[in-house]
Amino acid sequence: MGDPVCVAVVANDPMLEAGATSALRSCPDLSVVTPGEPAVVTVVMVDSVGADELAAVRATRSAPHRPEVVIVATDVDPGAAQRAIAAGARGLLRRKEATPVRLARTVLAAAGGDCTVPPDMLNRLLDGGLLGDRDLSAAGGWSAAGLSDRERAVLSLVADGHETSEIARTLSYSTRTVTTVVHDITRRFRLRNRAHAVAYALRAGLL
Template identity: 60%
Template sequence: MGDPVYVSVLASDPVLAAGATAALREDPDLVLVSGDGPADVAVVLVDQVDPLALDTVRRVRDTGGRSEVVLVASDFTQAQALHAVAAGARGLVRRREASSARLARTVLAAADGDCSMPPDMLALLLEPDPGRPSVRAVRGTSDGVGLDERERAVLHLVAEGRATGEIARELSYSIRTVSGVVHDITRRFRLRNRAHAVAYALRSGLL
């Protein structure tokens, strides 16, 4: 076992907070801290992904400790999922799917700098948005707008919730190369983090 991951749980409902805390305590790699203490990852539990929930995600991300955020909600629409990752959430979990194992995996992925969300939620993000033009036609073009094959391969595995080391092994790249690819994507498209990069690429037709 490596260094422990320090986790805080934030919820307005004390029953939800107690349930999530009990579930996370089952994983030996996680250490629970008080809600206002410094943590590597903050698990934020909400009923709906509304403006108040998104403000909470931003506030937690922008505090001095800059905790990564796993957002647990009753459900996510396409727009809500996109707004959540744009606000800085690294992991999205539906409450009904938040088993001890699923929640712990999502927290550990967030602590490792990776994003994680249910596969069907990724499929939801693939649905076209009629209000936003697609850039599928410019994929891989020489003007730098699209993604090359290496970038798409890395981002596909990021979307699956793979850790950086796993991606490096699968694609036979160094960890430094994988990190550099993701950094280049987020910088080029002015995105906040890996989760935002995945959501943007899916919605825009780059993946």
């Protein structure tokens, strides 16, 4: 096991900051640091995603250590999600959906280069090209090539936010097999990462 991922929490409400900090500290793969200390990921707790919040995302991303940003918002619509991702946010959660497990998974995904957004917002982000939308016709497309049962099972668990080791235990595969399945999907369809693969599969009705 590698070193824990350093994560900072920024919130105007001290109670929200304390709650998010407590939730993140429950994950052994994360280490919470104080704002201003170098962090791989910064969690920003806001009520809504407006101009001030987007400016804060850009400012955080331009800091010397360039942390990834995960936004946890009380209220966020697809348009706000689109603007947040365009501003540089790597993850987005509604506060009511931000359980300790889901928040930790979103932070770890951001640290690993994946972008996590609520499933109902994926189409809007794909239409805007913010998840690297591509024309899949050259690769045969999802509908033509389809997914094997094993690929569908792995992607379904990825879509639910499970880590590689959890997927391996659930499906009785090795972690190497799970990693290979995801890699094969992203390579075959020329996708950017796990989140992009899930987005396309959901959009095509394969999950």
